[in-house]
Amino acid sequence: MSEELSHFLLVYKFGLAEIGTKISILTEELTHRGRHNPIEHVSPRLKTTSSITAKARRINCPMAFDALRARIRDIAGIRIVCSFVSDVYTVADMLTRQPDITLIQTKDYIAAPKANGYRSLHLIVEIPVFLSEQVVSVPVEVQLRTAAMDFWASLEHKIHYKYDPAVPGALREELAAAAEDAARLDRRMELLHRQIHGPRH
Template sequence: MLRKELTRFRMAYKFALDEINTKINILKEEFNYIHEYNPIEHVSSRVKTPESIISKIERKNLDYTLESIRENIKDIAGVRITCSFVSDIYKVSDMLVRQKDVTVLEMKDYIKNPKPNGYRSLHMIVEIPIFMSDREIHVPVEIQVRTIAMDFWASLEHKIFYKYNKEIPKHLIEELKEAATTANELDLKMERLNKEVKVYKDKDSSESKPLMEMKMLPLKLLESFAGKSKN
């Protein structure tokens, strides 16, 4: 009976995901058409299965009611955004939370304050309105924003964690933490390289502007002469 009720209950979270994904897609298309650089590399989303929700109810020792689930489990709907650089993480998250129908309920910055195992990512719980045929519902969605390196490390750590049934040998835990440090160093290096490239690009752009103006001079003179001829 609970599983059947959960199936209907999950629909609102699916609609919330659709709304968030639409917002992200609009940002992606805007960057593709207007800007020269798109900070969003990849987006994935999911709604927890009824089995996964029930499992979390048991782990957290919650009441088997929809009210309890709604109040205590905020990650039923989840979106993961992968960016190229660390600075992009804050840029994208800021663009999302500044939208007037998005309310931030919680934010955890595991980039500035990594978890003990080395995990890094920016986690947000936001709430958005969903307009049904007869009512308006405010639904929470978890958004994780991370770099490619962070995502690669988290994916492998997750696989290793479950391969050993959550009992990872101590030496593997240490090596995973070292790998997280290496991934962070790579992110920092790529960020520096990106800034250097931008400086050179801006310099080339400023130097090429006078040259372009000189190239346009004959055309402007021709247009001016044509205008005088008509007069």
């Protein structure tokens, strides 16, 4: 089963490569044109077989490839870190306007943050992968966030890993307060950006 699952993951690896190429092209084109490049850095991620198995158990998903494909939509994921909140939406629009990318789902945790303070824009997109004998539509989760959101999410992940399953209440309160501080910093930086470059930059 492990060998078959590894083979199953290949097409998701190819989907990540396709999305990565598109982002690299956007980055290089904007830089070449002398425009503000909204992308700070990019981190692709492919779930391991053990991670997929654990999630399948957690959500009661049968270990059948059709079921995994239908119910676990974040097997392939890519995180795009941007300078400003407006950049998050700009990059999302640039990607989803491309004719071979199909937007499946949007979860806007910037407009409506999670209860713990988490902020990010999540998209599930499908991208065609051209294999030797067929074309496969591969779902990829795209997470877009600012550097401040990314720093907070990284800290929150480390704290949850250390205190799993129960984070002390005082730490949860500090994390929520830090999330608000990060959001205020993003708003101030956005304002400075617009004062310097104008709203259309």
